[in-house]
Amino acid sequence: MNENMFPQNPDDALDWHTLGEPARKHEADPLTRFRDIAVVVAHLPGDTLAITCAGGLARRAGGHLHVLQMLAMPVEAPDAWALVPDPALVERYAELRAKAARQARDMQHRLSAMCVQGDVLTLEALCSAPPAMAAAAARRADLAVIGRPATSPSDASIAHAYFAGVLLESGRPVLVVPEGTSARMPPRRAVVGWSDTPEATRAAHDALPLLESAEAVDIVVVNAPKEPVEAVEQSVEGLLTHLRHHGVRTELTLCSSGRSPVSRMLLEQAHRKQAQLIVVGGYGHGRMREWALGGTTRELFHDSPIPVLFSH
Template identity: 90%
Template sequence: MNENMFPQDPADALDWRALGEPARKHEADPVTMFRDIAVVVAHLPGDTLAITCAGGLARRAGGHLHILQMVAMPVEAPDAWALVPDPALIERFAKIRADAARQAREMQHRMSAMCVQGDVLTLEALCSAPPSMAAAAVRRSDLAVIGRPATTSSDAAIAHAYFAGVLLESGRPVLVVPEGTSARMPPRRAVVGWADTPEASRAAHDALPLLETAEAVDIVVVNAPKDSKDAVEESVEGLATHLRHHGVRAEVTLCSSGRSPVSRALLEQAYRKQAQLIVAGGYGHGRMREWAIGGTTRELFHESSIPVLFAH
């Protein structure tokens, strides 16, 4: 038989020296998991930094940035002449839309300057709640980013309403970027607040693309119950092992908050570790309970000076 009848490509030849050696892991950037990033803009202080943070992640991931410009349209109070359009309101609508179009062009130019592909979507909320509209739009993204103002309580309350709506109604993780923060993204160091709950588990999983790139990750358990300490340790060690299987350099810290809130202890650990990101489950006790008596989610949103990634 002619030895050239079935020619073999040298590249297909089996390298016997490679037998027994572990396969080389494909070194891909984990951040590329965030192919579509949405940033919610309500024209509040902190929006610019949120866009910059989201744009940096989108550029590194080679993905797309979707800026959701929220516009709350004024609603006319009902009266005897409600069927007759108010000319003043029509003029006001026209001005609001003109301003939104101008701001959309400015944000599009900003994306181009950051070398990020993406678009600006203007959502007019007339008969629908703006946070619910934002949540519906975010569902088509991998990650939502929201800025948190540090100026007035009224601005922070508006931002918190968007945050709560998106977190509870979109099914997507939400990265909150405080106004004026100097933390970089992706982070070099991160803290994961852990409790054996579905919300904390989802947050740790959703944050994996950021945790895998970090130099060090600390899993922090605050106020572990003494009567179930063994179960808590088993749970947190299980999480640490899971993260290590993904290449995360994870360590465990157990601490007590004393008479302080859990959020304060978690923030102190983050500052002590020089973390640039906190990962936490959101609204594990329900939004209405936290609205009435406070809670870790609300306190982390308002008090953290570094970005926090929440999941519900």
């Protein structure tokens, strides 16, 4: 054994200047952990950009893209005297299925043009709610992606129903891609909205492949307790240390929203940092309460001009 393999002076064995720095990033691309990505397509404005964003991530990860084409089938009104299905409705079903088959072929050709491995799964929602079917299919993926229409409130409402269903019932993180955004993925800069809750913890962990690929990540704590800055920093030190162990370069920002919604503070911070992604926990106060009173999840879904990754 070569005795020179080991330094005689302990000071030579460690670079004391690097102990406080983030761990070196793994040689493998962190995005390869997204081996299966599902994108929900309900034929709404914003679907095209969602497919582009999801396809770009799948190509970068060398993974597989599952396009979940939702087909909401009309339901026949109950008729006690009807012995056979309405012929007009049967014909309508055939037309919808034929159209869906054509659209599936078009999307499959698009995946090939993007050099993305993937498939198109058409889900007929006849007896089940479409969002529940999308959630069940998304459970087989590492990440779900949904587009958000920007101009039509009715289309945005439909997209929100799919988003809420997938977020609450799939157990998967959901990346919402607003129509009209550049959807740069992975992001160069990201903002993580942090609170000491299971939802925020899950979101930070689920977003690790994206955060590890970013140049800088800003951890934002809104409405921190009225304590010295040192005490607040100590409360989030566990998160900062965890992220740094994964090679994430983090900054900490403490801010008070006053009378402004938390969502507005996060959006302002994302704009100030020129971030391309926001990461937050979703529906920490329950979906019905947020629907009735408003809340950070709903507001970020409708108002964010950049993609948002939610976890529940």
